[in-house]
Amino acid sequence: MPEGDDVWRVAARMHAALAGKRLASSDFRVPSLATLDLSGWTVLEVVSRGKHLLHRLAAPDSADSDDGATEARISIHSHLKMEGSWQVLGPSDRWHKPAHTARVVLKAEDGVSAVGFSLGILEVVPTAEEGHVVGHLGPDLLGADWDPELAEANLRSRPDRAIGLALLDQQNLAGIGNIYRSELCFLFRVHPAAPVAAVADLSGLVTTAHRLLEANKARPSRNTTGGYGPRGDSWVYGRAGQPCRRCRTRIEHATLGEPAAALQRERDICYCPSCQPPPG
Ligand SMILES: [Zn+2]
Structure with missing residues (x-):
């Protein structure tokens, strides 16, 4: 995808x-x-x-x-x-x-x-x-209509929903897929299954999403870390089993779905269990 x-x-x-x-x-x-x-x-x-x-x-x-x-x-x-x-x-x-x-x-x-x-x-x-x-799409992260306040308000409209699902919902903001949602959750130290309301800096997350997509749109290959050499292009996505770049804990892999959306395929999430402790 x-x-x-x-x-x-x-x-x-x-x-x-x-x-x-x-x-x-x-x-x-x-x-x-x-x-x-x-x-x-x-x-x-x-x-x-x-x-x-x-x-x-x-x-x-x-x-x-x-x-x-x-x-x-x-x-x-x-x-x-x-x-x-x-x-x-x-x-x-x-x-x-x-x-x-x-x-x-x-x-x-x-x-x-x-x-x-x-x-x-x-x-x-x-x-x-x-x-x-x-017309159903939320503000486009790479579009002339980009509106961070509206994107944040859309995300907050369902505060109990998992942030990892809310970020994929293109009606909230348009352009985030599986890779960016894992990377953004890591950057903001929130587990993808945690509720939107638990994200301490949601406006920062939205701003960072925009910055990352803007920075990567013209690059030949995506990089969300800003460094780490040719194979260091992500913090957690695609790195299950490897050590966290922050704390050396083993990166975990799981799926995140939504019971109410049975037809929506469950999709991969990657996270550091130490930097992003699971909710509850
Ligand atoms: Zn970590």
Whole structure:
């Protein structure tokens, strides 16, 4: 499952490859969009919103109009979920995933294309109605709408909920995945299963989340520690069984789920039992 900064990079890569270009062809390989043909449409921009991706396009002959009739703008909304990926290819590049996993192929007139594989969500909506598909998200850690006070208030609205679950809830703040939630809980010395109300410095945690994603969005590989050499990129995530970088206690691994959300898959947490004593 990608983190918000992963999705931001995917959007930036596709924006650089496609923005301003007209599509020579499109090939949607999902039944609901099988007849959609976007050849002649112009890619205006590709942006991320939390962990969601939006390709915004203008209809043929409408891209230059100032007030751009809203009905002539559409957005391809996609989400990578667990397995998805987008690949940008030059005219002679090979696909990095099997063809049967391709869900959409967008080919620009210059031969550059973007292929979406195994996307968890793929739909097309009028750009003016993007709110229907991403409007539920809390403030985006990497977006123009970032609002730390609102993010903190959202988290506090359910003070008894485990902080490790509240941070993953994209309606509170958008962009945190499994890695950042483990790292943030370690940095603020709170066990992921502890209630939100038990976090001593929640505003500091929210501010740090923003700082970490901002710092990592343009890096080739994620680092939340600011040091420790090439293999020292995390405090606890992916380090189960290894010594804590603070206190040398063995890092533990567990899963954290929510009884009320039976369909929500339990996911890994990593923590130091000494720096982050379990609640109770
Ligand atoms: Zn420790």
